[in-house]
Amino acid sequence: MTTATLDTLDRLAGLTEQDAAYSTRRLREKAALATQACETLLFSEALSASLTRTERYLLASEQARITGVAVLANYYREQALQADTATQATHAALFQVIAQPGSLSGDARLDAVLSFVRSLALHPATSDKSHLLSVTEHGLSVDDTVLLAQQIGFVAYQARLLVGLLALTAIGGQTEVVTTQQDSTPFVHPANLPAPGEPLRRHGFTSETLGWNAWLPVLDPATASDEQQRVLDISHPKARTMDFYLLLCRQPEVLLERSQAFNAIMYAPGGLARAEREIAAAAVSRINRCVFCLAVHAQRFEQLAKRNDVMAQLFDEPDTAGTNARERAIIQASIILTRAPNQFGVVHLHALREAGLSDLEILDAIHAAALFGWANRLMLNLGQEVYAT
Structure with missing residues (x-):
């Protein structure tokens, strides 16, 4: 395999086809292809009317920084330089901002966008409706604001997946899985918890089914384009009545590629058990305080595992959650990837291996945790959860 066939994450992680991490990643080829397709699409020349490709690259660079x-x-800064060779003067203010971290450009539109990106980079729950509406009030169309939100979510995902791959490369491949002694005591449902199937409500979090309302105007399905109609049909059986899909389908190609990545990560056969992927998703959502995502994935875990004890622990105190070594290792790795991806490293993979996870299971855990850095940002910053009346 030549260098030209390696994708962005392969290259940035320094992978070659001789590396164990490269081989492990190829076992999730659909996820790798979907990830690269999302990057290619989000930074394509023709996708945005009010955010140039150079601006998008520079905003991604600032977020990654x-x-x-x-x-x-x-x-991303190098991509911006290559994209802007003919119009450096047009984007001089933004280049200067990126060269001086934390500064502003003096341009109201760019500064509103920068504020939105910076607020979402590490602490998405602190960004709110006012941050979002400031972007549209300063000149971005609703369609381009949705594109920007998708880009921010993607870069959050990509950054966390990259540090996971760097750690997986550093630790080296392992052909034999370390098995841990598991408790063989039959499971007894804790008496203090509601029975599986009943809503779990603790500390402002819940496993009940919630709604979600967008803060921006959504599509009218009756007037949607043929492409938007097609993507709505593919996305979800109830997409035509759900604000989330009706808003994201303002950028139908991006929604479609994101859905491909989501499905390839959460539903791929083999590797990490489906229920354990839901644990990673729930742990990230708990740290990011995404009530909607946590409700969905706590409920899915319970449906798969027929228990809710670890979800109750996550609702109460995520830093100590987990009913066994595997769960604790998955939760702790997900937490550090969420809170401080720059601190994620080999030590966290050792904990996963010692808990009995294979390299493919570790990659699945990293994928799921990184993915919900994306999902949470969309849910938290484009709208708000709604409780059933």
Whole structure:
């Protein structure tokens, strides 16, 4: 295999086809292809009317810098330089801002966008409706604001997946899985918890089914384009009545590619058990305080595992959650990837291996945790959860 066939994450992680991490990643080829397709699409020339490709690259660089993933920040800055060779003067203010971290450009549109990106980089729950509406009030169309939100979510995902791959490369491949002694005591449902199937409500979090309302105007399905109609049909059986899909389908190609990535990560056969992927998703959602995502994935875990004890622990105190070594290792790795991806490293993979996870299971856990850095940002910053009346 030649270098030209390696994708962005392969190259930035320094992978070659001789590396164990490269081989493990190829076992999730659909996820790798979907990830690259999302990057290619999000930074395509024709996708945005009010955010140039150079601006999008520079905003991605700024987000990666704040996230602490320098190799990704440098990559996007280099992409901006290559894209802007003919119009450096047009984007001089934004280039200067990126060269002086934390500064502003003096341009109201760019500064509103920068504020939105920076607020979402590490602490998405602190960004709110006012941050979002400031972007549209300063000149971005609703369609381009949705594109920007998808880009921010993607870069959050990409940065966390990259540091996971760097750690997987550093630790080296392992052909034999370390098995841990598991407790063989039959499971007894804790008496203090509601029975599986009943809503679990603790500390402002819940496993009940919630609604979600967008803060921006959504599509009218009756007037949607043929492409939007097609993507709505593919996305979800109830997509035509759900604000989330009706808003994201303002960028139908991006929604479609994101759905491909989501499905390839959460539903791929083999590897990490489906229920354990839901644990990673729930742990990230708990740290990011995404009530909607946590409700969905706590409920899915319970449906798969027929218990809710670990979800109750996550609702109560995520830093000590987990009913066994595997769950604790998955939760702790997901937490550090969420809170401080620049600190994620080999030590966290050792804990996963010692808990009995294979390299493919570790990659699945990293994928799921990284993915919900994307999902949470969309849910938290484009709208708000709604409780059933």
